[in-house]
Amino acid sequence: xxxxxxxxxxxxxxxxxxxxxGVLWAVFxxxxxxxxxxxxxxxxxxxxxxxxxxxxxxxxxxxxxxHLASNTLPLVVLGxxxxxxxxxxxxxxxxxxxxxxxxxxxxxxxxxxxxASGIVFGFLAYLLVRGFYNRSWRQVxxxxxIFVFYGSVLLGLLPTAGVGxxxxxxxxxxxxxxxxAVLMRKDRLRGRSRQLR
Numbered sequence: 001x002x003x004x005x006x007x008x009x010x011x012x013x014x015x016x017x018x019x020x021x022g023v024l025w026a027v028f029x030x031x032x033x034x035x036x037x038x039x040x041x042x043x044x045x046x047x048x049x050x051x052x053x054x055x056x057x058x059x060x061x062x063x064x065x066x067h068l069a070s071n072t073l074p075l076v077v078l079g080x081x082x083x084x085x086x087x088x089x090x091x092x093x094x095x096x097x098x099x100x101x102x103x104x105x106x107x108x109x110x111x112x113x114x115x116a117s118g119i120v121f122g123f124l125a126y127l128l129v130r131g132f133y134n135r136s137w138r139q140v141x142x143x144x145x146i147f148v149f150y151g152s153v154l155l156g157l158l159p160t161a162g163v164g165x166x167x168x169x170x171x172x173x174x175x176x177x178x179x180x181a182v183l184m185r186k187d188r189l190r191g192r193s194r195q196l197r
Contacts, residue, residue, distance in 0.1 A: 009083075009084060010084065012083070012087070013079075013080045013083035013084050013090075014080060016079075016083055016087075016090070017075070017076045017079045017080050017083065018076065020075070020076075020079065021072050021075060021076050023060070024060060024062065024068060024071075024072065024075075024116060025068065025072075027060045027061065028061075028062050028065075028068050031061060031062075038061070039061060039063075039112060039114055040112065042054060042057035042058065042060075042061060043057070043058050043061060043112045043113060043114045044058035044102055044105050044106055044109065044112070044113040044114070045106075045111075045112055045113075046105060046106050046107070046108065046109035046110065046111070046113070047106065047107070051106060051112075052106065054102065054105075054106070054113070054114075055099065055102030055103055055105075055106055056098075056102065058102065058105075058113055058114045058115070059098055059101075059102070059114075059115065059116040059118060059119055060116070061114035061115070062114060062115050062116070063114060063115070067115055068115075071115060071116045071117055071120055074120045074123075074124070074150065074153070075116055075119065075120050075123070078120060078123035078124055078127060078146075078150070079094075079119075079123050081123075081127055081142070081146070082094075082123050082126060082127065085130075089180075089184055092180050092183070092184060093122060093123060093126045093176075093177060093180040093181075094119065094122070094123075096122065096176040096177065096179050096180040096183070097118060097119045097121070097122020097123065097125075097126075097173045097174075097176035097177050097180070098118070098119055098122070098176070099176065100118075100122070100172050100173065100175050100176030100179060101118025101119065101121075101122065101169050101170075101172045101173035101176055102118070102172075103172070104168055104169070104171065104172025104173075104175070105118070105166060105168050105169050105172060108168050108172075109166060109168045109169075110166075110168075113166045113168075113169055115166070115169065117156070117166070117169055117170055117173065118166075118169040118170060118172060118173030118176070119173060120153075120173070121153075121156070121157070121169075121170045121171075121173035121174040121177065122173040122174060122176045122177035122180070123177060124146070124150055124153070124154075124174065124177065125173075125174035125175070125176075125177030125178050125181075126177035126178070126180050126181050127139075127142065127143060127146050127177075128143045128146060128147060129143070129177075129178055129181045130143075130181045130184070130185075131143050133181050133182060133184075133185035134185060156170040157170050157171045157174060
């Protein structure tokens with residue numbers, strides 16, 4: 001890939017992630033106008049039929065400014081790194097993390113859950129494991145650097161993560177990221193086998 005192509009992809013990645021962050025902040029402002037009832041209308045309420053739509057909508061909602069701010073930076077940074085690989089892989093990791101986290105929370109969660117942290121953990125897990133599945137020393141090295149900066153957040157996978165923290169969203173989001181890495185590896189291997197024929 002040429003330098004111009006890399007720069008173009010980086011610009012697209014940054015634009016996409018800043019756009020995604022902008023959507024989250026816009027939705028937050030709308031929730032301030034709509035009132036707290038919107039959390040119960042669109043949030044993920046475990047094992048309740050009325051909470052099923054929260055699988056789709058709850059990552060867009062955040063409880064307060066601090067909650068949203070704490071998700072915004074890692075979402076942009078980690079999502080940017082995933083997007084640099086390709087827009088298709090970014091979409092796959094995003095979808096897998098979003099859905100697996102939402103379904104996992106709906107099945108096992110303890111109360112109303114909102115926030116994009118499941119997606120953040122999905123991006124993080126994908127970046128940490130993809131190098132091993134792709135057998136890429138560069139990706140493994142990047143995983144080490146990412147672990148140095150973000151490894152401490154993995155404590156959020158534990159049930160002792162803290163009051164009001166959905167460790168289920170984190171755990172299942174990370175599982176979604178790993179699932180995406182495994183599925184994309186199989187896709188890559190199929191592509192290689194077609195080239196060898």
